[in-house]
Amino acid sequence: MTRIDDVARLAGVSTATVSRALRGLPTVSAATRRRVLAAAEQLQYAVSPSASRLAGGRTGTVAVVVPRITRWFFGTVVEAVEEFLHHSGYDLLLYNLGGREQVRQRVLRTANLHKRVDAIMLVATPLRPADLTALAELDLPGITISSGSTVPGWPCVRIDDVAAARTATRHLLDLGHRRIAHISGDPADELAFTTHTDRRRGYQEALRRAGLRPDPRLDMESQFTIDGGNRATVELLARGEPPTAIFAACDEIAMGAMTALRDAGLRVPQDVSVIGVDDHDLSAVLGLTTIAQPAAEQGRLAARMLLDPLGVGIVGPDADRVPAPRGPGGYSPAPAPPVILPTRLVVRESTGPPRAN
Amino acid sequence: MTRIDDVARLAGVSTATVSRALRGLPTVSAATRRRVLAAAEQLQYAVSPSASRLAGGRTGTVAVVVPRITRWFFGTVVEAVEEFLHHSGYDLLLYNLGGREQVRQRVLRTANLHKRVDAIMLVATPLRPADLTALAELDLPGITISSGSTVPGWPCVRIDDVAAARTATRHLLDLGHRRIAHISGDPADELAFTTHTDRRRGYQEALRRAGLRPDPRLDMESQFTIDGGNRATVELLARGEPPTAIFAACDEIAMGAMTALRDAGLRVPQDVSVIGVDDHDLSAVLGLTTIAQPAAEQGRLAARMLLDPLGVGIVGPDADRVPAPRGPGGYSPAPAPPVILPTRLVVRESTGPPRAN
DNA sequence: CTGAAAGCGCTTACAG
DNA sequence: CTGAAAGCGCTTACAG
Known part of the structure; x- marks a missing residue:
């Protein structure tokens, strides 16, 4: 396996520079960046996620928790979220609760998620007070979709x-x-x-x-x-x-x-x-x-809202996205109120007037 | 965040011993193990996956690739696989191809997966010759479910x-x-x-x-x-x-x-x-x-076949599974032939005799 | 814009 | 059965 110093040697720069060039940091000259990218390409280099995460403190991973992936709404949401996350360079760690209370507790209440992901998306996940405490201790950014009990400080995407x-x-x-x-x-x-x-x-x-x-x-x-x-x-x-x-x-x-x-x-x-x-x-x-x-749209929107403040994931040479611009002065925008997406009546054949008695 | 040396200090042992005790290695005395577990429990310690992966060279993660998670068969398979993996201490990285050829190539042909997972499960994933070459270079264990083109060296679970x-x-x-x-x-x-x-x-x-x-x-x-x-x-x-x-x-x-x-x-x-x-x-x-x-059963069985040779994942104090026994002499069993699960005719109302003309 | 060096938090020979 | 120490492969101040 090629490592970063192989690339550095071939490109004639330090590993620090390779790291910066590959992540698209602005503090690299165009010429250097070109050489580094060429070397990485030639060696088929891909960063080691473990090393990158350990050194950088970010996992480039999002946990997505759903009650049951086989139900239409959740499958559709996950599909949209998956596309957005991978397109943004993030990995998707899937947690399917499957109605097992014990599993919910293991996922939400242990320190498990903490060092494993940068953010959490809870889709229609029942939350009891103890879960909220645990999530607060995790101190990770998160978002809920259609979840009844909202998590303090987390935005929420849903319908009315x-x-x-x-x-x-x-x-x-x-x-x-x-x-x-x-x-x-x-x-x-x-x-x-x-x-x-x-x-x-x-x-x-x-x-x-x-x-x-x-x-x-x-x-x-x-x-x-x-x-x-x-x-x-x-x-x-x-x-x-x-x-x-x-x-x-x-x-x-x-x-x-x-x-x-x-x-x-x-x-x-x-x-x-x-x-x-x-x-x-x-x-x-x-x-x-x-x-x-709009199930897919709720997923897509939630993924975007979750990732925007995080910026781009841990990336290799194929990074294809730049961090979203922040508000003026670098401040994050104020916590948004719940985002409510519209629904609409679709009339088909299963409804009609009652029989005249 | 508590680190391993916090636990070591509290338990009065070295970090090496903590590491061994927490992973259930046999070379730790019962008394020491007890002390370590108690300390870890008290400090709510959870290993850092990144550090563990970097040092240990294993990711405790499996990539699961499906064409479309929203289709019944794939959702059902993933649900069963998810349960088995998490129960075994493994994380599930989900890849939903969504019919996008470009995505398939990015997932299968880049070195991306290599340092990211310990094993790969491909569910009904179309594989072209170039994909097979790429997978061979990855040199990771894998398994296919219902995949037409089998991967040389990988077992396969399917129906006839x-x-x-x-x-x-x-x-x-x-x-x-x-x-x-x-x-x-x-x-x-x-x-x-x-x-x-x-x-x-x-x-x-x-x-x-x-x-x-x-x-x-x-x-x-x-x-x-x-x-x-x-x-x-x-x-x-x-x-x-x-x-x-x-x-x-x-x-x-x-x-x-x-x-x-x-x-x-x-x-x-x-x-x-x-x-x-x-x-x-x-x-x-x-x-x-x-x-x-039997969709769920195919998923469950494939997950088991995939994990058995890998042993338990990277674990914290809540590990609940021991590595599966190998064959005599420590040799892995010979590559299994495709495992064919049974199907059965379920007659309902949509079939009947043709109209007599 | 670039590099030398420390450090991220574990696991693993190695030695005892 | 246990520990000291090296090392996994990156990123990040820091200095220039």
């Missing part, structure tokens, strides 16, 4: 879940529905994670504004999965007197609901309308009406 | 794609179908990636064994996506004289096909039967008949 749910429910109301059920997230996350409570709130608000009283018997707690939607719908139907419409807190729940309805001999939307939130890849295929949210 | 396709096609033949279309993968990957060519072969073999001649006009090339399946089906229908059944090379293609059929006013399975491969999360919801393949 309350408004999204209101729009969805309003769509059903506008079609003439009055018995509108809601299927939402895991009650176990209740304390720490607000996506599903926000969506429930929007649902209830829309009903109240229409002069209706939310019926607890139509309000189901489940999981953000197809299976969760399926089970909740089965239970809902078992209660008798089915709703004419279901607002599912996410498209995966909605898909499960559609199956359960079909299995029960009910047609969508003739017997029961269904609307979700997300605009999952498959929603168009299934004809599912939904509130579309 | 030819057999899976044969079974799928046979299912349609057994139902009485004779005009059976096939929708397969991207022709651009033809040279380097054999999943879709294998599945096409199985399809053709099954037809021939049934005494039928494969009809090129029923054989569509597309992409392994919902949209690809949709488009190919639209084109297929535009050719006139539609098939009575479609064998889609994966479930996502099958889903796109189902939509296109529905949009064209054709019922599944009454007018056209559809079968896929995968057993995607949504296939049950959609009633899609498919050839199920």
Whole structure:
């Protein structure tokens, strides 16, 4: 393996100069830089990340924590984040919690991440008080996406879940529905994670504004999965007197609901309308009406906001990005308020007017 | 941040001993180990990965390369791999190629990975000759999952794609179908990636064994996506004289096909039967008949095969795994032949007998 | 703009 | 079973 002093020797300069030239520091003459780059190229030199990190104190790595990479929203976010990070010269360390409380604690509460990454991105990660303490001790920059409990000092990128749910429910109301059920997230996350409570709130608000009283018997707690939607719908139907419409807190729940309805001999939307939130890849295929949210854009934007103050990663000869300009005087911009990205109603075939009785 | 000499001082031993005790090396007395662990615990010590890697020459990190993390198979594989790696004390560096040829080359052909990871896992990654050369120069252990072009010296975990396709096609033949279309993968990957060519072969073999001649006009090339399946089906229908059944090379293609059929006013399975491969999360919801393949199990198994010869990762006090025993005499076992995991036909509602004409 | 030298925090022969 | 010391391959003040 070629090391930095091989390059230095070939280029006829010191290792310090090689280091500077390769990282694009401005204190290197053009001629010298050219020679160094040529030598590095010729020797196929790549810096040793370990050595660079140890000496430089930066890891050029970002930890990305998601609940479940296999769920549409998280996969889509990670894909966008991955592209941005690698393009910026950063590595992506993936942590998939997989619903295992023990794993969450190991990732968030140990000093593990501290010397391993320069920054942390938490995607919809439930955070309990002890986690917040641990994160504060880590003292690393971070950002959250769609996370209910925000981390003090960290920016957050998300949608307005309350408004999204209101729009969805309003769509059903506008079609003439009055018995509108809601299927939402895991009650176990209740304390720490607000996506599903926000969506429930929007649902209830829309009903109240229409002069209706939310019926607890139509309000189901489940999981953000197809299976969760399926089970909740089965239970809902078992209660008798089915709703004419279901607002599912996410498209995966909605898909499960559609199956359960079909299995029960009910047609969508003739017997029961269904609307979700997300605009999952498959929603168009299934004809599912939904509130579309920009998942990839949230990931991209969050990655950018996270990296901007860090500047470029640890780089080799193929660095292709310069640090983002800071504000005047070199001050970082003030902590941004949560960035709220827009959602929009996408009407497909799963919603329609209730049957005239 | 506590460093190793803080722990050494508190425990009253040398840093070398701390290092050994924390990594579970056998050459430390029980009493000493206890003291060291207690000191580390008390100081909340975590090793510096950079320093450990630089000194030890191991990164405790595995690169996982996937075409698209958002596709069901790859997300499911990564989830299983992530769990295994982290449980074994390894970090997971994620590379999502996203269909960008340039990215593939940057990941595979530069010396980038070399000092960054201890091993590489390539999931269904197209490999051209130049990539193979580059990988050989990297001289790192690796494993492939479902990758068409195998890497010399690397084991491979996969299913038998030819057999899976044969079974799928046979299912349609057994139902009485004779005009059976096939929708397969991207022709651009033809040279380097054999999943879709294998599945096409199985399809053709099954037809021939049934005494039928494969009809090129029923054989569509597309992409392994919902949209690809949709488009190919639209084109297929535009050719006139539609098939009575479609064998889609994966479930996502099958889903796109189902939509296109529905949009064209054709019922599944009454007018056209559809079968896929995968057993995607949504296939049950959609009633899609498919050839199920064990995605998570392939990931888990590949991770285990990859790590076994490496032993435990770089560890802190929370190491929870010992290196796997080697064969007698310390020799590694001979390179394993490809490990073929079983698939199975899952009959749902999307396939049935052709209409009697 | 450039270089000599210290230092980042570990692990690993080597010696005992 | 344990320790002193070298060394892993960079980056960073510091000096010029």
